[in-house]
Amino acid sequence: MNIREASQSDIPDIIKVLKASLGEGSSEKTEKVWRYKHIDNPFGESLILVAEEKNEIIGVRAFMRWNWQKGDKVYSAFRAVDTATHPDHQGKGIFKKLTLNALAMGKERGDHFVFNTPNAQSKPGYLKMGWKEISKLRIHVIPVNPFYWKKEKEIMQNFSNDVPNEFLDLDKWNEDLIGSDKVFTPKGESYLNWRYVNNPMQSYFIKSNSEYFIAGYVKIHKNFKEFRISELLFTKDASRKTIKKIIMNWAKKFGVQFVSLNVPLEGTIFKRSLSGGLGPVLTFKLIDENLDQNMFLKFKSWEYSLGDLELF
Missing domain, CATH: 3.40.630 (Aminopeptidase)
Incomplete structure (x- = not known):
């Protein structure tokens, strides 16, 4: 299995994996939507990794770039969002491999942390990889x-x-x-x-x-x-x-x-x-180990809108 960073030329094959894994009903899966979320984002292009076997993409993991700020300090963050494994290749640990590789790449490039609001099915997997549960929104x-x-x-x-x-x-x-x-x-x-x-x-x-x-x-x-x-x-x-x-x-x-x-x-x-x-749980994973994560783990420290944290 080969893990690598995706390029824009991979988008059609990424869409195929998303449709095969998640179906058509959960949300619109088109190149237009993918480009909107992961390329046109004013915070910057997403960090996207794919898993390949025999030159075929079988898994994808997208970290959408986001900025958070505290005082004068702006933190380069990621939202853990789109992820999919082709049904024919499940059970190979692709999600974990892609996620850990993305975290290592973010650390190497100077990013600070990852956040998301996982559902009940995916949250245990994140917690096993070191995510911290902050609070329900x-x-x-x-x-x-x-x-x-x-x-x-x-x-x-x-x-x-x-x-x-x-x-x-x-x-x-x-x-x-x-x-x-x-x-x-x-x-x-x-x-x-x-x-x-x-x-x-x-x-x-x-x-x-x-x-x-x-x-x-x-x-x-x-x-x-x-x-x-x-x-x-x-x-x-x-x-x-x-x-x-x-x-x-x-x-x-x-x-x-x-x-x-x-x-x-x-x-x-x-x-x-x-x-x-009443909302989903906000979770957090530190990338930059030089940061004091305690200032992020206190829920009262966050000033957020629902649009900052809800899935889209």
């Missing part, structure tokens, strides 16, 4: 008046992502977080455009001006609908009442049963909500 849930609930599920047809005419002062937003001593993802217009406006995988409803940026979407479950706020950024001068009205108008329009969001640094928008460790 804290999420606030706001019930919607049953009067507005709707049964229709096909509510996103022919919808294109909103394109904002104006962004808030992101330099100021980043400066405020630098002063907070929190671990956060530094954000600019290029990031928000990539993550939400130009995302080919998910259509977002977006409202933005000089005081706030809000991006959310309808998530359909088996027996209910949720309006998830993936990104909520706002200045100290922003009207909480206006932001709340925008979100609840979306919730009523699409007839969801509840709204979900994280709690921003500047405080809650909704005074009445259910909250707690």
